[in-house]
Amino acid sequence: MSEVQNKAQLAKNAALRIGRLNTEEKNQALLIMADALIRRTADIIEANAEDLRRGKELGTSASLLDRLALNESRIEGIAEGLRQIVELPDPIGDTLESIDRPNGLSIVKKRVPIGVIGIIYEARPNVTVDAAGLCLKTGNAVVLRGGSSALSSNRKMIEVLHEAMEGTALPKEALQLIEDPNRSSVDEMLKLNGLLDVIIPRGGSSLIQNVVMNATVPVIETGAGICHTYLDATAQPDMAAAISINAKVQRPSVCNSMETLLVHADYAKLHLTALAEEFRERNVELRGCQRTLSFAPWAALASSEDYATEYNDYILNIKIVDHLNEAIEHISNYGTKHSECIVTENEDHASRFLQEIDAAAVYHNASTRFTDGFEFGFGAEIGISTQKLHARGPMGLPALTSSKYVIIGSGQIRE
Amino acid sequence: MSEVQNKAQLAKNAALRIGRLNTEEKNQALLIMADALIRRTADIIEANAEDLRRGKELGTSASLLDRLALNESRIEGIAEGLRQIVELPDPIGDTLESIDRPNGLSIVKKRVPIGVIGIIYEARPNVTVDAAGLCLKTGNAVVLRGGSSALSSNRKMIEVLHEAMEGTALPKEALQLIEDPNRSSVDEMLKLNGLLDVIIPRGGSSLIQNVVMNATVPVIETGAGICHTYLDATAQPDMAAAISINAKVQRPSVCNSMETLLVHADYAKLHLTALAEEFRERNVELRGCQRTLSFAPWAALASSEDYATEYNDYILNIKIVDHLNEAIEHISNYGTKHSECIVTENEDHASRFLQEIDAAAVYHNASTRFTDGFEFGFGAEIGISTQKLHARGPMGLPALTSSKYVIIGSGQIRE
Numbered sequence: 001m002s003e004v005q006n007k008a009q010l011a012k013n014a015a016l017r018i019g020r021l022n023t024e025e026k027n028q029a030l031l032i033m034a035d036a037l038i039r040r041t042a043d044i045i046e047a048n049a050e051d052l053r054r055g056k057e058l059g060t061s062a063s064l065l066d067r068l069a070l071n072e073s074r075i076e077g078i079a080e081g082l083r084q085i086v087e088l089p090d091p092i093g094d095t096l097e098s099i100d101r102p103n104g105l106s107i108v109k110k111r112v113p114i115g116v117i118g119i120i121y122e123a124r125p126n127v128t129v130d131a132a133g134l135c136l137k138t139g140n141a142v143v144l145r146g147g148s149s150a151l152s153s154n155r156k157m158i159e160v161l162h163e164a165m166e167g168t169a170l171p172k173e174a175l176q177l178i179e180d181p182n183r184s185s186v187d188e189m190l191k192l193n194g195l196l197d198v199i200i201p202r203g204g205s206s207l208i209q210n211v212v213m214n215a216t217v218p219v220i221e222t223g224a225g226i227c228h229t230y231l232d233a234t235a236q237p238d239m240a241a242a243i244s245i246n247a248k249v250q251r252p253s254v255c256n257s258m259e260t261l262l263v264h265a266d267y268a269k270l271h272l273t274a275l276a277e278e279f280r281e282r283n284v285e286l287r288g289c290q291r292t293l294s295f296a297p298w299a300a301l302a303s304s305e306d307y308a309t310e311y312n313d314y315i316l317n318i319k320i321v322d323h324l325n326e327a328i329e330h331i332s333n334y335g336t337k338h339s340e341c342i343v344t345e346n347e348d349h350a351s352r353f354l355q356e357i358d359a360a361a362v363y364h365n366a367s368t369r370f371t372d373g374f375e376f377g378f379g380a381e382i383g384i385s386t387q388k389l390h391a392r393g394p395m396g397l398p399a400l401t402s403s404k405y406v407i408i409g410s411g412q413i414r415e
Numbered sequence: 416m417s418e419v420q421n422k423a424q425l426a427k428n429a430a431l432r433i434g435r436l437n438t439e440e441k442n443q444a445l446l447i448m449a450d451a452l453i454r455r456t457a458d459i460i461e462a463n464a465e466d467l468r469r470g471k472e473l474g475t476s477a478s479l480l481d482r483l484a485l486n487e488s489r490i491e492g493i494a495e496g497l498r499q500i501v502e503l504p505d506p507i508g509d510t511l512e513s514i515d516r517p518n519g520l521s522i523v524k525k526r527v528p529i530g531v532i533g534i535i536y537e538a539r540p541n542v543t544v545d546a547a548g549l550c551l552k553t554g555n556a557v558v559l560r561g562g563s564s565a566l567s568s569n570r571k572m573i574e575v576l577h578e579a580m581e582g583t584a585l586p587k588e589a590l591q592l593i594e595d596p597n598r599s600s601v602d603e604m605l606k607l608n609g610l611l612d613v614i615i616p617r618g619g620s621s622l623i624q625n626v627v628m629n630a631t632v633p634v635i636e637t638g639a640g641i642c643h644t645y646l647d648a649t650a651q652p653d654m655a656a657a658i659s660i661n662a663k664v665q666r667p668s669v670c671n672s673m674e675t676l677l678v679h680a681d682y683a684k685l686h687l688t689a690l691a692e693e694f695r696e697r698n699v700e701l702r703g704c705q706r707t708l709s710f711a712p713w714a715a716l717a718s719s720e721d722y723a724t725e726y727n728d729y730i731l732n733i734k735i736v737d738h739l740n741e742a743i744e745h746i747s748n749y750g751t752k753h754s755e756c757i758v759t760e761n762e763d764h765a766s767r768f769l770q771e772i773d774a775a776a777v778y779h780n781a782s783t784r785f786t787d788g789f790e791f792g793f794g795a796e797i798g799i800s801t802q803k804l805h806a807r808g809p810m811g812l813p814a815l816t817s818s819k820y821v822i823i824g825s826g827q828i829r830e
Contacts, residue, residue: 016747016771016773020770020771099791099792101790101791101792105781105785107791109808112773114803114804115773115803193627193628197803197804198803198804212608212631213608213631214631216627216628216629218633218634218802218803218804219633220804236826238826239826242826242828243826243828246828246829250828250829332431354821355435356431356435358431358527358530358819359819360819360820361819361820361822362819362820362821362822363822363823363824364821364822364823364824365823365824365825365826365827366520366822366823366824366825366826366827366828367824367827367828367829369828369829370520370822370827370829371820375516375829376514376516376522376820377514377516387633388529388530388612388613388633388817389529389612389613389633389635389804389805389817390804390805392817392818392819392820393524393818393819393820402803402804402807403807403808404773404774404775404776404777404807404808405775405776405777405786405791405807405808406769406777407776407777407778407779407781407785408778408779408780408781409778409779409780409781409782410780410781411651411653411654411657411658411780411781412780412781412782412785413657413658413661413662413665413781413782413784414661414665414782414784414785414790
């Protein structure tokens with residue numbers, strides 16, 4: 001039996017036991033796990049140093065090495081993340097619906113764990129603990145498959161968590177890490193119907209596309225974000241500038257940041273040059289449509305490939321449109337159904353945009369950067385779903401649950 | 416462009432328009448469509464006769480021909496089904512959650528259509544109208560791919576519905592029928608990411624398995640049901656007999672009927688012979704474990720393959736177990752997570768069974784035959800989900816919806 005199959009089977013066996021635990025038992029264990037991470041900080045940093053050394057040898061970029069790196073304060077942050085998960089309400093056991101039928105049947109729809117959740121992710125070792133905490137809190141077993149570049153760090157953190165779990169009600173078999181660094185271990189996970197109930201990919205678009213196109217296990221698609229901000233003719237200039245600059249530069253590397261600014265021609269005439277200057281001051285490279293170039297001659301000409309690119313960087317496309325419909329159409333063609341914003345003082349335009357744009361989050365007069373579990377008040381999130389089934393948008397704990405109908409009778413049979 | 420791609424694209428283009436319609440507009444159209452089916456009954460029966468003739472030539476079994484056949488009263492029933500869908504509350508636009516954030520953002524989670532729904536099904540032409548009605552009522556476009564044996568009937572009914580839609584607000588492009596009878600048209604649908612938002616297979620387990628194993632479009636798995644009834648030591652004999660006979664023989668061909676009866680050894684000693692006699696009187700062929708044979712010597716010996724078979728017929732497995740755990744374990748090994756029942760007077764055993772059995776519907780003292788949209792009070796259903804994501808159990812209209820976060824601000828940006 002392969003490592004993947006073996007560990008998934010252990011996780012499945014443990015799923016029933018963890019599913020039965022009460023909130024208190026799960027929370028106690030998570031707190032003990034958080035303490036263990038702090039206590040073993042030095043060991044974790046040592047294991048992480050191995051990953052960093054190997055990464056440097058392989059010529060890994062500075063930004064990737066930065067994502068990979070753990071230090072005392074980051075480990076403190078990871079442990080704090082677990083403690084915050086403890087504070088969140090436990091959705092398991094909640095009654096979602098109660099139906100009393102005329103024949104006397106009582107039907108109650110209850111929240112239950114999903115079962116075994118597979119997480120496939122890249123180089124950020126914090127995801128290891130974060131995903132484990134969210135899955136265990138919701139009574140799920142979890143099979144983690146992190147990037148091979150973080151393997152030493154992940155292995156050490158899982159070792160620490162397993163040791164901590166030993167004195168607790170949480171069975172350590174419910175937390176599994178796949179250590180096989182070959183791509184084939186990912187491929188194997190994708191086909192583990194019957195052992196894994198769902199796979200959640202977290203990472204760049206090529207990782208996500210590989211999972212979506214090859215998995216036979218159900219997938220929750222997360223992440224890719226080509227987000228737009230549309231400045232309508234009546235947009236207030238100060239607000240429009242603040243929102244579009246925030247959406248682009250507050251943190252360009254994340255999925256809810258803006259990639260393309262759509263500007264109504266009337267707004268452009270009055271304000272686009274000044275706004276383009278502001279982007280230039282913030283070192284944002286501009287790529288514009290032909291008409292944009294007359295307002296910002298230093299911009300490059302945008303190709304349709306540019307409009308279809310998630311830069312996650314200090315690069316912005318600008319396109320001038322003649323009416324709301326053209327903006328909606330552009331977003332329908334190039335958007336990834338993540339987060340889209342209109343800035344306008346025209347209520348009719350706002351409501352048409354909010355209704356007609358097909359995306360997880362649609363904004364009127366606010367930055368797309370708010371699409372986030374913490375910003376929505378959910379606490380930690382396992383990712384941002386850009387698909388339409390099961391969960392859409394930031395996924396808090398309820399997205400990691402399923403439901404079950406519990407029917408109580410007194411001998412009812414069907415006529 | 417292939418037929419499949421072309422029609423899916425038309426459906427996608429229409430999805431935005433149908434998504435915007437209000438309840439009244441959709442209901443009016445559905446009523447006109449129901450009337451048209453009645454008015455064109457003779458034409459539909461004529462088209463159906465072609466299917467029946469071809470079916471007979473191909474040596475189709477009598478029971479399949481019966482499923483395929485349409486007559487006046489069945490068409491009346493199909494039209495009545497559409498009228499019942501009109502009576503159901505429209506979930507689109509419902510507010511699922513309202514969050515007011517300290518920064519002044521108002522976040523509202525709204526129900527929206529999924530978009531374009533693909534339905535792949537077999538020989539029952541009633542599914543054509545039924546699925547169309549449910550999808551259109553929820554503002555979705557739908558691409559139907561029925562069995563080739565019902566092609567003439569389906570084509571005629573869609574023609575009738577399209578004509579009826581012409582005077583209504585429902586764009587007829589929102590209702591598409593794939594007419595290519597080759598298997599390749601199914602394969603093509605399964606990979607139409609970007610055009611289809613979800614595929615729902617309805618039919619036998621080989622159809623469903625093909626869809627689950629080959630689709631890259633998200634799937635809602637429906638149907639297969641190896642359902643168990645467990646008669647605990649303290650089960651009331653009259654109730655136990657009534658429930659188990661109902662679960663088996665009231666309609667053996669459907670997914671929520673019982674395939675295996677688990678019997679506690681103490682119960683078996685007192686009551687199994689009488690119960691087995693009752694099944695014999697109802698022409699149910701019995702296959703039992705070794706111990707069962709001493710109570711019902713006319714039963715055949717059950718193999719583990721038998722326990723893994725969905726008979727959908729007058730055949731029943733019987734297995735004697737020594738305690739609740741053994742019953743739970745058997746169900747975990749052989750069940751399909753559909754509907755499972757315990758008959759007992761022991762409340763502790765009931766609550767352990769209801770909690771530990773992992774299925775869409777778990778019953779205490781009632782027949783598994785109740786797992787059904789109508790019986791749960793949802794009205795029509797698009798199927799019974801046996802998966803854990805998005806929807807589980809009977810799927811009414813809300814299962815055909817997604818959600819969207821609508822965020823209203825006044826210039827908020829993220830710090």
